[in-house]
Amino acid sequence: MIFDCAIIGGGPAGLSAALVLGRARRHVVVFDDDKPRNAVTQHSHGFLTRDGVQPAEFRALGRQDIAAYPSVAFHAARIESARKLETTFEVVTDSGEIFESRTLLLTTGIQETLPAIDGIYDYYGKSLFNCPYCDGWELRDQPLVIITEQEMGASHVPQLLYNWSQDIVVCTNGHHILKEEQKLFFEKYGIQVVEEKIAALVGQSGQLERIEFVNHPGIERTGGIVGVQWRHATTLGQDLGCATNAMGGIAVDEQGRTNIKGVYAAGDTVTILMQAQVLLASASGSKAAFGITNELISSYFA
Numbered sequence: 001m002i003f004d005c006a007i008i009g010g011g012p013a014g015l016s017a018a019l020v021l022g023r024a025r026r027h028v029v030v031f032d033d034d035k036p037r038n039a040v041t042q043h044s045h046g047f048l049t050r051d052g053v054q055p056a057e058f059r060a061l062g063r064q065d066i067a068a069y070p071s072v073a074f075h076a077a078r079i080e081s082a083r084k085l086e087t088t089f090e091v092v093t094d095s096g097e098i099f100e101s102r103t104l105l106l107t108t109g110i111q112e113t114l115p116a117i118d119g120i121y122d123y124y125g126k127s128l129f130n131c132p133y134c135d136g137w138e139l140r141d142q143p144l145v146i147i148t149e150q151e152m153g154a155s156h157v158p159q160l161l162y163n164w165s166q167d168i169v170v171c172t173n174g175h176h177i178l179k180e181e182q183k184l185f186f187e188k189y190g191i192q193v194v195e196e197k198i199a200a201l202v203g204q205s206g207q208l209e210r211i212e213f214v215n216h217p218g219i220e221r222t223g224g225i226v227g228v229q230w231r232h233a234t235t236l237g238q239d240l241g242c243a244t245n246a247m248g249g250i251a252v253d254e255q256g257r258t259n260i261k262g263v264y265a266a267g268d269t270v271t272i273l274m275q276a277q278v279l280l281a282s283a284s285g286s287k288a289a290f291g292i293t294n295e296l297i298s299s300y301f302a
């Protein structure tokens, strides 16, 4: 069977596209290897009607909605490779199964690496987060830390986080990324800067209590924001020849079309860390489904 669309990645972006395509009576196959970016967090915020939902529950609810549309199939598998044939695409799973489709939608998301600080992953998603819009409300008015080794995180994030708490310490973990004028600016607003290397994060069950430094007195902090390094969850976009945008994401137009005819992308793999949210990923998946349907219709009437 040749599917109308193979969706690679069954997170919010891929599931939203599958819903729209299923309702448009398209034959779709969704592949997912169940490694979502927000698996570390317990509650996902800011999606109207689903504020505070558990990420796994959100996906289960999405799958439940899609189950009403029989032309959508799911495969719990990782796609290892994708290539263009003459008029269709071929994708191969990690167990060697081969599928063919008229279009491809990449909704594979991103993966993150945190600064190399012992035990930091124990706190990520519980009291240390990446996005103030996602988790700032839960951190409001608390003594917060921003752990960042990158200049971008040190300049914009403190100003943003100040919206939720004015008790902020910026820790650069031994990296000298701040200019003198930035330090003066932070001083003016009572934001402390510690440029010493972090020796340990202290807390219980993911709840941060204290930060110890190699060469500086420890500080009491109950949560905060950590700057991450990101990478695409797959190289499929690159392998297919998709162009990238200014952030390193897959470049798409308003309907999710990449520069490769028949290949679409949506969600975090497009936006990277800029406005990366469940609702926005879902919206971009829906938009891509419009684009895919338009392409399939136009080829039918050609």
Ligand SMILES: Cc1cc2nc3c(=O)[nH]c(=O)nc-3n(C[C@H](O)[C@H](O)[C@H](O)COP(=O)(O)OP(=O)(O)OC[C@H]3O[C@@H](n4cnc5c(N)ncnc54)[C@H](O)[C@@H]3O)c2cc1C
Binding pocket: 008, 009, 010, 011, 012, 013, 014, 031, 032, 033, 034, 035, 036, 037, 038, 040, 041, 043, 044, 045, 046, 047, 077, 078, 079, 080, 107, 108, 109, 110, 124, 125, 129, 130, 134, 135, 233, 234, 266, 267, 268, 269, 276, 277, 278, 279, 281
């Ligand atoms: C700590 C943390 C907290 C967050 N909190 C919030 C919040 O409160 N509110 C909010 O709106 N957003 C939040 N986010 C952001 C949110 O998780 C993302 O914006 C959203 O999940 C992006 O959806 P997506 O579908 O693009 O990617 P993902 O949700 O990452 O889904 C991608 C899917 O593709 C699969 N996949 C990847 N490669 C392959 C392959 N080769 N084959 C098969 N499957 C593959 C993965 O396993 C994954 O299931 C948070 C993120 C983090 C890290």
